Amino acid sequence: MNLEARKYNFIQELTKVDESVLEKLELVLKANRKDWYDELSDVEKDEIQIGITQADNNEFLSHEEVMNVFSKWQ
Structure with missing residues (x-):
């Protein structure tokens, strides 16, 4: 079968x-x-938490801003 x-x-x-x-x-x-998060190293988990904290504090660039920064390589 x-x-x-x-x-x-x-x-x-x-x-x-x-x-x-x-x-x-x-x-x-x-x-x-299996949860992919459980298989991350402590360093990777710390980096994710830093990113979440930054996002919660509005410390990020919009997609448009990032694309403007990197447009010189296109």
Whole structure:
């Protein structure tokens, strides 16, 4: 049986489960979900936080301003 058929069969079976089984399946799916942020280094996470803080404080350039700065290389 190919992957698509297995997925279809799984979906069919999901329609028959009760809430407690569904909750357990949801936990399994969440546990297997990788978040790209968790795989970043501490330095990368710090840089992202700096950017978020700057954006919150309106310390950024608009897209148009950035394009004007770099237009000399086009």
